[in-house]
Amino acid sequence: MRVSDFDFDLPTERIALRPVSPRDASRLLMVTQGGLADKMFADLPKLLRAGDLLVFNDTRVLPAQLAGMKFNAKIRVTLHKRIEPRRWWSFVKNAKRLKPDDRVDFGHGLTGVAEARDPRDGSILWHFESALPIEEALMAAGQMPLPPYISSKRNVDAQDLDDYQTVFGDKLGAVAAPTAGLHFTPELLAALDAAGIERRTVTLHVGAGTFQPVKVDDTDQHMMHAEWGQIDAATAAAIRAAKDEGRRVIAVGTTSARLLESAWTPEGVQAFSADTRIFITPGFRFAVVDGLLTNFHLPKSTLFMLVSALMGLDTMKAAYAHAVANDYRFYSYGDASLLLP
Missing domain, CATH: 2.40.10.240 (QueA-like)
Incomplete structure (x- = not known):
C-alpha cells in the first residue's frame, strides 16, 4: 500500500504535552464495527466482559x-x-x-x-x-526519552520521570513507553480484577525506532527495527486457554499486540524470547488479538497502519476525524481508544 494512504490532518493543538491527572481521567473512544462511542478511561471495567484477558507490556523506560x-x-x-x-x-x-x-x-x-x-x-x-x-x-x-513532538515544544523535567512510566512496569530496558499502559492506576487495575477481567503481562522493550518516520512511498519497502520481547510459558498457556474457551484477548498497546502476533504458531501462542521485526499493515490476519487498547497515533506511522489493519482504514480515518473534531488529545500523553473489531 501507499504510505500516503495513511495520512490525515491533525492540528498541532491536539498534541498532548502533559498527561491528565489522575491517569484514568483521560478520555476513551470506543470503536466497533457498529460505530463510535465517547467514554472515559475509568469506564473500562464496564466496557469489557468478564473473562476477557488483558495483556499488558511490563517494560520500564530507561533515561535513554x-x-x-x-x-x-x-x-x-x-x-x-x-x-x-x-x-x-x-x-x-x-x-x-x-x-x-x-x-x-x-x-x-x-x-x-x-x-x-x-x-x-x-x-x-x-x-x-x-x-x-x-x-x-x-x-x-x-x-527521559520523550518523543520529538513533545521534547521539541518543552523541556523534559522531573515530572516526566513518573509520568512516562506505567504503574506496573518493572522490566528495565525500553527507550520509549508503552503509552496505552500510562492510563492505568492501581484503583483501575483493582476494578478490572473485581469485574472478572483477567490480566497477564509480557515484555517488549520498545526501541527508538518507534519514533522514526516511514521514509519510503510503499509499505512493502519499509524496514522495521528489531525489538526484543519475551512471553513466559505460564502467560502463553493462559492466552491459549482464553482462545480455546472463546474468551477475548485484548492487547494493551500496539507493543503487546505485535509481540502476541509474533509468538503465534499453528498450535497457539508459545513461550517467546527473541527479537521481532513484525510489521502489521492492512491485509494482515490477526491470530491472537481480538481487541486493542491504544493511544492516537501519528499520520503515516507504522502504528496507524497497525490499527488500520485491525479495524479497517476507512473505520480508523473516521474515528480519528471524530477524535480531532471532538478535542481528543493525541499521542503519548493523550487520550486512548478501545478497538473491538
Missing part, C-alpha cells in the same frame, strides 16, 4: 537520551536496542563527526566508545564504560 562533547560538537545519543549489557545500538545526532573507536564522555562517570555504524539507517553501536553497573550509570547520566 545522552549528551556528550567531541571537540566542539555536541553528540546527542538516543539508545535504541541493547545487544549486550554494555553495548547498545543508538541513533546519534552529529553522527558524521564520529569515527570508529572515538570516545565520548557523557558525564557522571559514563563514557562510550563508537564501535560501528549500520549503513542501513546510520545508527551507531556503542560500548559503554563505567565503574557503576550500566543501569545505574544510565540512570545518572541519561534523560
Whole structure:
C-alpha cells in the first residue's frame, strides 16, 4: 500500500504535552464495527466482559537520551536496542563527526566508545564504560526519552520521570513507553480484577525506532527495527486457554499486540524470547488479538497502519476525524481508544 494512504490532518493543538491527572481521567473512544462511542478511561471495567484477558507490556523506560562533547560538537545519543549489557545500538545526532573507536564522555562517570555504524539507517553501536553497573550509570547520566513532538515544544523535567512510566512496569530496558499502559492506576487495575477481567503481562522493550518516520512511498519497502520481547510459558498457556474457551484477548498497546502476533504458531501462542521485526499493515490476519487498547497515533506511522489493519482504514480515518473534531488529545500523553473489531 501507499504510505500516503495513511495520512490525515491533525492540528498541532491536539498534541498532548502533559498527561491528565489522575491517569484514568483521560478520555476513551470506543470503536466497533457498529460505530463510535465517547467514554472515559475509568469506564473500562464496564466496557469489557468478564473473562476477557488483558495483556499488558511490563517494560520500564530507561533515561535513554545522552549528551556528550567531541571537540566542539555536541553528540546527542538516543539508545535504541541493547545487544549486550554494555553495548547498545543508538541513533546519534552529529553522527558524521564520529569515527570508529572515538570516545565520548557523557558525564557522571559514563563514557562510550563508537564501535560501528549500520549503513542501513546510520545508527551507531556503542560500548559503554563505567565503574557503576550500566543501569545505574544510565540512570545518572541519561534523560527521559520523550518523543520529538513533545521534547521539541518543552523541556523534559522531573515530572516526566513518573509520568512516562506505567504503574506496573518493572522490566528495565525500553527507550520509549508503552503509552496505552500510562492510563492505568492501581484503583483501575483493582476494578478490572473485581469485574472478572483477567490480566497477564509480557515484555517488549520498545526501541527508538518507534519514533522514526516511514521514509519510503510503499509499505512493502519499509524496514522495521528489531525489538526484543519475551512471553513466559505460564502467560502463553493462559492466552491459549482464553482462545480455546472463546474468551477475548485484548492487547494493551500496539507493543503487546505485535509481540502476541509474533509468538503465534499453528498450535497457539508459545513461550517467546527473541527479537521481532513484525510489521502489521492492512491485509494482515490477526491470530491472537481480538481487541486493542491504544493511544492516537501519528499520520503515516507504522502504528496507524497497525490499527488500520485491525479495524479497517476507512473505520480508523473516521474515528480519528471524530477524535480531532471532538478535542481528543493525541499521542503519548493523550487520550486512548478501545478497538473491538
